[in-house]
Amino acid sequence: MTDLWRRCLERLEAEFSVEDLHTWLAPLQATEDAEGLRVLAPNAYTLDVVRERFQPRIAAVLQHLNGAPVTLRFDVGTLNRPTANPRKPAHNGASARVGRGGNESDSFESNLDPNYTFDLFVEGKSNQLGKAAAMQVANNPGRAYNPLLLYGGTGLGKTHLMHAAGNLMRTLNPATKVMYLRSEQFVTEMIQALRTKSMDDFKRRFRAVDALLIDDIQFFAGKDTTQEEFFHTFNALVESKQQLIMTCDRYPKEVDNLEPRLKSRLGWGLSVAIEPPDFETRAAIVLAKAQAKGVELPIEVAQLMAKRMRSNVRDLEGALNTLVARANFLGSTINTEFALETLRDLLTVHAQAITISNIQKTVADYYQLRLSDFLSMNRSRSLARPRQLAMALAKELTEHSLPEIGRGFGGRDHTTVMHACRTIRDLRATDGKLRQDWEKLLRVLTE
Amino acid sequence: MKPDQLPLAMRWPAQQRFDTFFAGDNGATLDLVQRAATDAAAPWVFVSGAAASGKTHLLIAACAAATAAGRRAQYLSLRNLSGGAPDSIRALGGSDLLALDDLDAITGRREAEHALFDLYNRGKAETHTFLFAASRAPAQLGIGLPDLVSRLSACAQAPLKPLDDAARSEVLRERAAARGIELDDAALAWLFARTQRDLGSLTALLDRLDRESLAAKRRVTIPFLRQVLGS
Numbered sequence: 197m198t199d200l201w202r203r204c205l206e207r208l209e210a211e212f213s214v215e216d217l218h219t220w221l222a223p224l225q226a227t228e229d230a231e232g233l234r235v236l237a238p239n240a241y242t243l244d245v246v247r248e249r250f251q252p253r254i255a256a257v258l259q260h261l262n263g264a265p266v267t268l269r270f271d272v273g274t275l276n277r278p279t280a281n282p283r284k285p286a287h288n289g290a291s292a293r294v295g296r297g298g299n300e301s302d303s304f305e306s307n308l309d310p311n312y313t314f315d316l317f318v319e320g321k322s323n324q325l326g327k328a329a330a331m332q333v334a335n336n337p338g339r340a341y342n343p344l345l346l347y348g349g350t351g352l353g354k355t356h357l358m359h360a361a362g363n364l365m366r367t368l369n370p371a372t373k374v375m376y377l378r379s380e381q382f383v384t385e386m387i388q389a390l391r392t393k394s395m396d397d398f399k400r401r402f403r404a405v406d407a408l409l410i411d412d413i414q415f416f417a418g419k420d421t422t423q424e425e426f427f428h429t430f431n432a433l434v435e436s437k438q439q440l441i442m443t444c445d446r447y448p449k450e451v452d453n454l455e456p457r458l459k460s461r462l463g464w465g466l467s468v469a470i471e472p473p474d475f476e477t478r479a480a481i482v483l484a485k486a487q488a489k490g491v492e493l494p495i496e497v498a499q500l501m502a503k504r505m506r507s508n509v510r511d512l513e514g515a516l517n518t519l520v521a522r523a524n525f526l527g528s529t530i531n532t533e534f535a536l537e538t539l540r541d542l543l544t545v546h547a548q549a550i551t552i553s554n555i556q557k558t559v560a561d562y563y564q565l566r567l568s569d570f571l572s573m574n575r576s577r578s579l580a581r582p583r584q585l586a587m588a589l590a591k592e593l594t595e596h597s598l599p600e601i602g603r604g605f606g607g608r609d610h611t612t613v614m615h616a617c618r619t620i621r622d623l624r625a626t627d628g629k630l631r632q633d634w635e636k637l638l639r640v641l642t643e
Numbered sequence: 644m645k646p647d648q649l650p651l652a653m654r655w656p657a658q659q660r661f662d663t664f665f666a667g668d669n670g671a672t673l674d675l676v677q678r679a680a681t682d683a684a685a686p687w688v689f690v691s692g693a694a695a696s697g698k699t700h701l702l703i704a705a706c707a708a709a710t711a712a713g714r715r716a717q718y719l720s721l722r723n724l725s726g727g728a729p730d731s732i733r734a735l736g737g738s739d740l741l742a743l744d745d746l747d748a749i750t751g752r753r754e755a756e757h758a759l760f761d762l763y764n765r766g767k768a769e770t771h772t773f774l775f776a777a778s779r780a781p782a783q784l785g786i787g788l789p790d791l792v793s794r795l796s797a798c799a800q801a802p803l804k805p806l807d808d809a810a811r812s813e814v815l816r817e818r819a820a821a822r823g824i825e826l827d828d829a830a831l832a833w834l835f836a837r838t839q840r841d842l843g844s845l846t847a848l849l850d851r852l853d854r855e856s857l858a859a860k861r862r863v864t865i866p867f868l869r870q871v872l873g874s
Contacts, residue, residue, distance in 0.1 A: 215723075218655055218703070222710075223717045223738065238717055241724075241734030272737065274715065309768075351793040380761045384733075412790070415757070445790070510797035511782075517686040517799035518675075525674040639789060 200261060201226035201233065207257045208250070220245055225275045232267030233258065240272050306366055306374050312359030318484050320477025323353055326468045330357045333439060334364035337372065337407050341466035343430070343440035347447055348470035349635050351508030354443040357470070358409045361441055365407055375402070376409040383415075383422050390421075399425075403432050407439035413462075414445045418453040427458050434464070447628045469631070472638065473509065478502035482512050491520050497535045504539075506593070507639055515539055550593045550641055552604035558641055559586040562633070571606040584616035585634065591617050593641060655707030655718075658846070659700045665806065665814040665842070672801040673701070679772050680705035680740060681712045689795055690776040692803030695843055698776040701803075702742040705774055714739035722748040732758035736765055739772060746777035746795075750785045760791040773798075806842070808835060815845055822853045824863050833865050837872065 209217055224246065225236045235254075237243035246254075247270055258266040319327050326348075332340040344361075346354045362374040389398035402408060408429070416423050433440050447469070448454065448462040473481060479495070479502035486493035493516075505511045522538045523530050560570045563582045570583060583605065590601045591613065598610035605613070623630045657663075666673045678685040690698050699720075706716035717738040722745040724731040732755060735741065749755035766773050777784055780802070781795035806814065812831050819826040826834075838848060852863055852871060861867050 214656055218706075219718055219720075219723070222655070223715065238715060238737035239735050241731045242717070242737075244731075244734065274737070307768075350790040351797075378761070378764055380764070508793050510793040513797045514689075514800055517797075518801075521675045521678070521686070521799050522671045525671045 198226055198228040198233070200228060200258065200266070201235075203261050204254060204257045207261070208253060211253065212250075216249075220250065227275060232269065234269045234271065236271055236273040236275060238272070238274070243270055243272050246270065306362070306376075308362045308366070308374060308376055309359050310363065312356045313363050314360045316484070316488070317353065317356055317360055318473075318477060318481045320473050320480065322471035322473045322477060323357075326354075326357055326470045329466055329468050330361040330441070331364065333441065334361040335368065337365050337439040338437035342434055342437070343442055343462065343465040345442050345444060345448065345462055345465065345467040346470055347444040347467060349445060349472060349508060349639065351510035352470045352472060353509060354470050355411055358411065358441050358443055362407060362409055365439075372407065373405045374407045374409065375405045376411070378411045379413050379415040382410060382426065383419060386422055386425055399429070402429050403438075405438065407441065408433055409441045411443050412445065413442050413448070414451050414454075416454065416458075417451050420455070423455050423458055427455070427461065430458070430461055434461075440465075446632055450628060450632060472507065472635070475499075475502050478506070478509075478512060481509055482516060485513060485516055486520075489516075489520060491516075491530070493530060494532070496532050497530055500532055500535055501539070552590050552594060552596060552601060555586050555589050555593065555641060556605075559589065559637060562637060562640075573606065581630075584619055585630070585637070587613050587616040588620035589634075589637060589641065592638070655703055655710065659703040660707055661701075661704045664697060664700055664704060665810065665817075667806050667810045668804050669697070672803055675799050675801045676701045676705050676774065677708065679774055680708040680716075681714070683714075683739070683770065683772060685772070686799040687773045687797075688775070688801050689781060689798035690774065690801045690803060691778065691780045692776075693778060693805055696803040696805045697842070698803060699744055700843075702744050702774055702776055706740060706742055709740040709772075716740040716742065718742045718744065720744040720748075721746055724748075728752065729754040729758040732762055735762055736769065736771065740774065741766065741771055742774040742776075744776045746775055747784065750777075751787055753787060756786055756788040756791050760788055760794065763791070763794050811835070811842060811845070814842060815849065818846055818849055819863075822849060824849070824853060824856065826863060830863060830865055830868060833868060 205221060208221060212221070220242060223238050223242060227234050227236075235246075237246055251268070251270070255266070255268055258268065314327065314331060317323075317327060326346050329341060329344055330346070333342075333344045346357055348354060359376060362376060365372045365374055386398060389395050410426075413426075416426060430440065442462070444451065444462075447467065448459050451459070479498045482498040482501050483493060483495070486498070497519075501512055501515055505515060519530060519535060519538050522528070523534065528534050556570060557567060559582050560567045563578075565579065565582060569579055570586075572579075587601055587605060590596060590604065591598070594601075596604070598613045602608040602610045602613045620630070620634070624634055625631075661673065661677055664673060672690065675686075675688045676690065679688045690701060692698050703718055706718045709716040715738045717740070719735070719742070721728070721732075721743060728749055729752075732749075743759075746759075749759060763773070775795060775798065780800060781792050781798075784792075786792050786795075812835070815831065815834075816826055834845070834848070838844065852868070855871050856863050856867065859867070
């Protein structure tokens with residue numbers, strides 16, 4: 197810190213509120229050189245606010261202290277930043293990682309997360325197809341299935357599989373150039389390229405890789421220019437047998453505001469659904485995550501967590517983090533009693549009001565039906581299907597027996613419930629709309 | 644910039660430090676936030692609690708501890724984002740520790756939620772540490788974007804339970820003692836019955852009483868309190 201900057205801050209501290217000082221001015225760093233004073237902000241937003249609100253005062257105070265105007269330069273950045281990262285290589289987005297111009301192959305550094313491998317992926321019925329497809333693609337990039345599209349709700353492991361495929365490609369052939377990016381980065385970088393008139397560079401960078409992995413393409417929806425550009429990138433890659441792997445939160449045909457020709461292209465290769473993990477897989481995932489943290493977790497605790505938290509893997513991860521932290525703090529052993537006690541708040545949220553009548557109400561609302569019709573003996577299709585869905589949800593989410601569920605649905609027989617569960621299970625495999633309804637309702641009921 | 648070189652007022656506010664945080668039943672929450680402040684490998688933390696339960700205190704204390712440990716920290720209340728919130732959120736990042744307060748301010752605003760989702764992903768990739776605070780747990784906040792809910796739920800969940808009156812009295816008595824003010828039970832009971840009972844306002848009131856009793860050269864008694872508070 198320069199003496200001039202320190203004196204400037206001392207002067208400013210009398211003029212602004214404590215909140216302004218520690219939100220905006222405290223994170224700034226300054227260096228002095230022949231040209232004047234260079235002020236660095238940790239991010240662009242802070243820089244904007246400082247420029248807008250504080251720059252005139254900073255300049256005036258500096259001039260007063262210095263006896264002459266001081267040239268001020270503002271930038272986003274950090275002084276004396278150690279470059280080594282303690283945990284894993286930084287992923288600063290595609291642009292920071294891939295060399296510009298024609299020398300990419302010389303110094304290609306992948307931005308894959310090394311922690312996401314197939315070894316660490318817990319396989320179950322819900323995701324085994326996705327895992328198998330991702331492995332095939334990794335073993336035979338550009339040839340097996342191109343593009344590979346993994347779709348399903350949030351927190352189910354799509355990103356993990358995608359990175360695992362990329363990592364395996366590079367293990368099998370270290371020269372493979374794999375680029376991972378989130379759809380948002382694609383959008384941001386494209387806007388940047390348009391602004392700086394460097395679209396040719398932008399195109400070249402994405403087309404120079406052996407495999408391009410794009411996460412969460414549903415966020416392309418409604419962004420027409422991005423879709424257009426992505427469409428061309430897509431064609432170029434697939435035509436020259438470069439691998440494309442994408443994830444989406446639903447079957448792409450069901451994403452609104454996505455161009456029809458892009459939707460149809462997305463279906464060219466293989467699309468695999470990643471379903472929410474079943475009970476056994478959830479328990480196995482908790483155990484694997486605990487092991488990775490070096491925590492001994494009794495199997496009963498893993499089962500307790502898996503039983504109560506159904507919606508996605510991140511909830512389980514949060515619960516495990518919370519449990520481990522509390523056990524460390526209290527010096528306790530993690531057993532069922534301790535887990536129940538600690539997770540009571542979290543579990544209450546998840547177990548909150550999952551009753552047969554709550555499920556009925558939620559499903560009836562979802563399909564805009566009257567609850568009384570819903571529970572009546574009317575068997576018209578528009579009522580029967582939602583009713584079956586509600587029964588299957590009751591079987592999935594509550595501890596009630598089939599006869600109890602039948603009684604809860606206006607005194608129906610347990611074989612009717614059984615039939616409903618079977619019908620819904622089959623339809624989830626063949627009917628995209630119904631699968632989406634099922635997942636949405638599951639999410640609404642369990643979050 | 645070493646923290647001790649910062650001008651006094653520029654340092655993180657001295658009253659919002661870990662050692663001035665009265666944990667009560669919230670020891671585990673305090674512990675989680677302390678770890679996140681200084682250990683880059685510790686899990687990210689989502690602090691939830693009602694107004695005046697101490698969320699901001701913890702977040703600022705974490706920033707102060709991080710700065711003291713040589714990490715770059717920034718505290719920001721989403722309530723105070725100027726201009727377009729989504730653009731502001733997109734431009735955040737860069738600090739080792741980013742403490743984002745008042746997440747309630749953006750729930751239900753699709754673009755802003757999306758921007759926070761993206762910030763979360765960037766932070767994960769760039770190995771920053773995040774601390775979040777809001778009135779409720781992620782799943783109960785009314786966030787529309789499921790991708791954001793699930794990510795926030797993956798943080799270690801740190802609920803803050805409000806202190807009960809007994810604990811509040813204890814803290815207030817301690818803080819009064821630190822200022823050389825003696826508060827007896829009657830005066831405390833009088834205060835609790837007539838003023839806002841969250842610790843923030845009580846502590847501010849204590850500072851005022853400190854100044855006024857010094858100026859008036861009087862002890863803090865009920866008649867004095869009545870005079871100062873005009874009732």
